[in-house]
Amino acid sequence: MNKITSVEAFGEFRRRVLTDASTEAAKPCLVICAGTGGQASGSNDVMRIIKRQIVDRNLQEKISLRVTGCQGFCEMDPFIVVEPGNHLYPKINMKDVARIIDSALAGEVVEELLYREKNICKIHYSQEEIPFFKKQTRTILGKNKKIDPIRIMDYIEAGGYASFDKIMSPPDPDWIIEEVVNSGLRGRGGAGFPTGTKWALARKAGKKSTQTYLICNADEGDPGAYMDRSLLEGNPHAIIEGMIIAAVAMGAKKGFVYVRSEYPLAIKHVLIAIRQAHQLGLLGENILGTGLDFDIDIFRGAGAFVCGEETALIRSIEGRTGEPRQRPPYPIEKGLWGKPTCINNVETLANIPVIITKGSEEFKKVGIPGNTGTKIFSLVGKITNTGLVEVPLGMKIKEVVYDIGGGPIGKTKIKAIQTGGPSGGCIPARLFDLSIDYDSLAKAGTIMGSGGMIVMDENTCMVDIAKYFMKFLKAESCGKCFPCRKGTQRMYEILDDITKGKGTLEQLDLLEELALAVRDTSMCGLGQGAPNPVLSTLRYFREEYVEHIQNKRCPAGVCKDLVGAPCQDACPLGTEAWRYIAHIQRGEYEEAYRVIREPNPFPSVCARVCSHPCEQRCRAGTSGGEAIAIRSLKRFITDRADPVQYQALHAVPTSPEAKKVAIVGAGPAGLTAAHYLSQKDYRVEIYEADDRPGGMLLSGIPAYRLPRDVLQKEIDSLLDGNISLKCNTELGRDLSIDSLFDDGFEAVYLAMGAHKSRKMSIENEEAQGVIPGIKFLKAFNLGGVELGRGQVGVVGGGNSALDAARVAIRQRDVESVTVYYRRTRQEMPAYEEEIEAALEEGVKIETLTTPTRIIAEDGRLVSMECVRNQLGEIDGSGRRRPVPVAGSELTIALDTLIVAISEEPDTAALSAMGVKVNKGSRVEADLMTGSTSRLGVFAGGDVVTGPNTVVEAIAAGKKTALMIDRYLRGGELHQPAEIHLPEVLLAPVESGADQDAGAARVRQPSMAVTARKHNFDEVENSLSAEDASREAGRCLRCDLEFARAHADLTCPGCASGDAS
């Protein structure tokens, strides 16, 4: 490359490059993303294999390769895009390269390797169609795909340095500044100061000075933001062009790129780009013969977050400690070495060539007034599509999170996003309608910042996040001013106390007061912004703080000192899953049973139908692998034990003078409460409306999931001499709360469950053949009556809909069963394993379908009219709202229609008895104590929560037993919460640990579909002893850390090691 010495010659050179590029014979091109992210996922290996293929097969004339910087879709790295057609092949394996080359040569695609949208498995043939890209406006980032960052010609071919025609012939600083002012561009570093105004100030100050400096701030210190790195790595010439334009505008002769030393690839690419620009005569003395001098040096930061602050950054370049100083004077007047200094962020500078080349009017068309142009965000954390996204300012948060980001990972729920890094704040999911612009974000208590957007779901603890940022800030506070130095330290200490269960509610007020003081009195932006993470989490998630302080619980299961072993913490009953798993591994099955049985009177039931929250929180799963099959291990143990063997604490009946408690409902909540009250020496009478005890366990859950003999045995083992049971007795019909108190009962526990199916409220719902879900299940489960016949439709997507469908398909007169659900399978609330099993058994599932009318003849169902839906906007539940598609109506002939959309409690009689019932027919009860609006009356289980899990019902029964006991003894119901950490030290079995590492989760054996489809035999079988032992061996034993510490504490001799 020879130096070019005039603007005209450069213009000609540029046009020639462009013409050559457009006339070059079109051949397919493989584009590989090889930024830091790509390289971390192996893109270099893929690139080498492509090169090898080209060399080995002599394909130089037929195919080309472009190695680019980060293209933003980092989740899919390493990926290849094949031009033309822009076919995107994600997560490429080296062995697939040859096939992709073959198909590219043939002008075809390898369909099975193309990008597929998660969950719906839809293939997208071109990059533009992929939802992640579709809604973006990639003005800045889009160029990365066209450019090999170490080749200046690529940049010129992509339209780079076109602004030189306008800014150099002849140079007109006023015009440039006017354009930038008119564009409305605001600083992308976070504060949003108008760039044009800053330049005008720099130009004015520069006129009185011998030197003006321009600094590109690439000290991208916000953890979680990396757009500046991607721009420097992927398109360094755009920054250089932006800097040259800025230099011409303000008369700067010297520029610096201040970049973090953590970004080696960015440094390398910028250095190469500066050298190439020099060689071409675009930098240095007498640029393109115009008489302008401008040169750029790179400055590597040395790891100090505060150096992102402009005065600290300047001191750092001066070779001093990076402590900020008081402003004014602002750097624009007195900056580097006392000279006027203009500092612009990387992304700001990347926008400049766009403004000059396209014109400010064109630029302004994107975004909203006052917030023009696009902004790049790094969308990371708990989200499906992580990566860099560029969107017009003013887009709604939910569009970014759900449309581009693809929503949550799996079935979790997104809770909040965090923007602005350590100086920013959180925005809760309910405010996701907010427009992303500088002003709206500030109003919501956060800042735009440099563009980090970290998504948090229900497994993220907001107190932990505040503590995380405060730990970061206290370490990064430079220490110069007192409020920041001490304030961040003290805030951290308070947050640390709270996460360890040592916090008090008074501390919350102190924390808030301290935060405001630090904000108002700190010297620089670091200190002024430092309280933001605390203030915004307090503003939106105060209840999480209170939960940590009052109930000593971390709802997200993150704060280790409250959680202990996550499996134990997640279990509503506090079952020590780690402990029985340890016993299984040691071959101690009886001990294992005792550990399971002690906190849970229904071990065999839970071993089959529990929703196993323990597995969702299992660290083996949350750390990226597969959770331990805890429920299968529980089943392995309970299958080997007879529940009767477990000796209840009280075999002898309590004396007749003992206090009496009445329980309404013999479901899991009622029976559990009865069991624990009996153990506390109360006499208990249970009233059950059906003819047998069991509640939903019996009437709702089919026998193939929970065999009747197993259930019966467990119920029998609970009914001891202190408990009497009266069936066929219904509250409201046969007895009232008054009558119970009159009969000498001193407390009443309402645990009737939720046995009433909700109606769809459409025409002809009363027709013969239309059956409420619970009625259908009860008829069969209690009476053996088969109500299904012919073509059966089931409406609903929850567990009872799936249960009804699976029961129906086993009935004699049923020909087919189809489940109709209004959203997609992804949103179905039923357990995934239930959906799978139903499909295996031949149940069909029609999603995105809503019934609109039932057509009856002579009062009997003949068909159902439905409308198809498409998914629309995200609703309050974080799911997409189903929107009917006009003209998509269809009629489905049916013989039976089971309506299982939801259930509610039947509480019509209660209001008259002095017990408050809320809008959803649920009893209003204190969640902590179970007490209702009437003294002495408690309630729990589904009657309070609506349809819920078995384990929650058992937990409610257990807790209420404790509360009734406290009540009857005249004690205080609310008592300080305790932290339950693992205390028993069970040494792990040292086996071939290397073999176990990385072993897959055990699969519970189940009966073949053909064998189970027409009967009600139990589908799932027990694990073998070998499998159980192997699975137990996979446990990470989160308990050991706590149990060891506890053992040391309780055994002073061991702890001190002092023999004397």
Add this chain to the structure above:
Amino acid sequence: MNPSEQVILRDVKSIVERHSGEHCDLIAILSDVQTKYRYLPEKALRMVAKETNRSFVDVYGVATFYKHFSLKPRGEHLASVCIGTACHVRGAPSVTAEFERQLGVSDGETTPDKQFTLKTVNCLGACAMGPIVVVDGHHFSGVKADDTDDIIEKAKNGFDQVNIGSDRRIFPIGVRCLSCNHSLMDSDLPIDGFPSVKLTISFENKHGWIRLSSLYGSYSYESEFPIPEDEIVNFFCPHCHTEIIGAMNCPECSAPMVPMSVGGGGIVQICSRVSCQGHILDLSSNPV
């Protein structure tokens, strides 16, 4: 490493000289000193102060202010665990804890055998694939606590270890002189089991042959005279005797590049600093 005072003085002098200019870039000087010794020895800091006409307090202040600098000797391998926000919410704390457990040291410490230094860093800018761990410049993405022993093992064995026989990423390239189009391949004296690339070199008044491995990904070579580390040499075609020098500079070290044409089309360029691994393989049929 315990370099003598004289060696340190010589090193520091040359480093300071490299950064002399209108303004003295202290942070760059300290970075280079640290690259040399893997930490900042007190003696070196005192000499930097003297050579740059600053007080020792100033230099010490800067050396302790920035996280990048270490006043304690670092281990042979540096393991950096990213604890940026995105990595944090995806489980970086458990990865850090596992590294601490396996290495038996806390954040910022070095193992007693001086093999490993463990460091947490605030953000490495690869947030989409967290948790990220970087060991000796090699990135690992989506790291789980389970992966730590594997990473440590790989670092101990060295990341540059490649098996030329079985690694599919390594392959031979036949090259020609760009001036006379004569093949530069020499099958008489193979290297790595393949015909070598024979060229003539000159440096320090020496003139002789060099044979390079023709395997892309191998840096093996033999030469008539031993070549000092960091030496930039001039390359010539052994057939037409034209000097081979390209317009490009090495992306790694900015020394001139040595271009040769690839059979079938394209150009491969190697760095003229023989100890540098910088190279570019450009396979377009019509390279610029």
